[in-house]
Amino acid sequence: MNQPIPMIIDTDPGIDDAMAILYALSDPAVDLVGLTTVFGNVPVTTATRNTLALLELAGVDIPVAAGAARPMVQEPHPHPDFVHGVEGFGEAHLPPPARKTDPRPAHEFIIDMVRARPGEITLVPVGPLTNIAMALKAAPDIAEKVARVVVMGGAVRCKGNVNEYAEANIWQDPHAAQAVLSADWPLTLVGLDITERIVCTAADLAPMMQRSPICGAFLTKAAEFYFAFHKETEGIDGCHLHDPTAVIAALDMAPFGVETAPLTVTLEGEAIGRTREGERGAPVGICLSADADAVLARFRDRLASGRLP
Ligand code: RIB
Ligand code: CA
Numbered sequence: 001m002n003q004p005i006p007m008i009i010d011t012d013p014g015i016d017d018a019m020a021i022l023y024a025l026s027d028p029a030v031d032l033v034g035l036t037t038v039f040g041n042v043p044v045t046t047a048t049r050n051t052l053a054l055l056e057l058a059g060v061d062i063p064v065a066a067g068a069a070r071p072m073v074q075e076p077h078p079h080p081d082f083v084h085g086v087e088g089f090g091e092a093h094l095p096p097p098a099r100k101t102d103p104r105p106a107h108e109f110i111i112d113m114v115r116a117r118p119g120e121i122t123l124v125p126v127g128p129l130t131n132i133a134m135a136l137k138a139a140p141d142i143a144e145k146v147a148r149v150v151v152m153g154g155a156v157r158c159k160g161n162v163n164e165y166a167e168a169n170i171w172q173d174p175h176a177a178q179a180v181l182s183a184d185w186p187l188t189l190v191g192l193d194i195t196e197r198i199v200c201t202a203a204d205l206a207p208m209m210q211r212s213p214i215c216g217a218f219l220t221k222a223a224e225f226y227f228a229f230h231k232e233t234e235g236i237d238g239c240h241l242h243d244p245t246a247v248i249a250a251l252d253m254a255p256f257g258v259e260t261a262p263l264t265v266t267l268e269g270e271a272i273g274r275t276r277e278g279e280r281g282a283p284v285g286i287c288l289s290a291d292a293d294a295v296l297a298r299f300r301d302r303l304a305s306g307r308l309p
Helices: 015-026 044-058 106-116 130-138 140-144 168-172 174-181 202-211 213-234 242-251 292-303
Strands: 005-011 030-037 064-066 122-125 148-152 187-190 256-265 275-277 283-290
Touching: 005 015, 005 106, 005 242, 015 030, 015 044, 015 213, 015 242, 015 292, 030 044, 030 106, 044 064, 044 213, 064 106, 106 130, 106 140, 122 130, 122 242, 130 140, 130 174, 148 174, 148 242, 168 174, 174 187, 174 256, 187 242, 187 256, 202 213, 202 292, 242 292, 283 292
Parallel strands: 005 030, 005 122, 030 064, 122 148, 148 187, 187 283
Antiparallel strands: 256 275, 256 283
């Protein structure tokens, strides 16, 4: 087997973030070297507490660095309590974590880790891109030192999920997104163009309960709230597999069809946060098709592997 991929997930947990983190801990192809937290689905204090608590539930001790509490330029938008719940995990609640965060702010943690292991670290941001933009601004050299950047965000040839134009992670900090998506580094965009075609159901989570009853019970309970949101807004029995799909794309691009183009983020007006193919700028690998069954099978099988308690 190939060497596990050293990965930092930048996250705003969030229920699908929790799915992505537990998936990453279940897949032996991942070497999760750190997590950084950001505002988005919940305030960053809640995102940080949730990340620490989730790692304790899974029985793993991985560095967590707390990050940005607000966007780089615009005023913050309200947190989507109606999507992930006020505390971020729906009606599932975890005990307060005992561990503390890394003393460095998220963007410094990212810079240090990437500089210490040039060419090795894959960044997987699955929330607003504020920490990543701050890291790039403070240390432009990381652009040629990362292995890859695989972003969950954007809606390039489809409608957004916040409004007809914008996807939530980009909409929450469009200025950060513009900086990250236009930088000259190996970036893959995992946007709604494919994540809204991959639907995780309760049946996909059920096998986890047998082999990992503690984490399985938590994730099943948390997913109920997310499923209810999807039922109410989209009429589907399940949820879109947004964040886990970005982690899977960071491991294996075989299930994905990619087109390469520069991307531009709209920074004003009613379309603010829209991601459009442009004529100028660094090329981005835009995922525009996916073998949904293959992605879901990998997600389901690794979660049912029994690697988690
Ligand atoms: O639009 C989906 C994205 O926004 C996901 O990352 C979800 O967790 C929210 O952050
Ligand atoms: Ca997220």
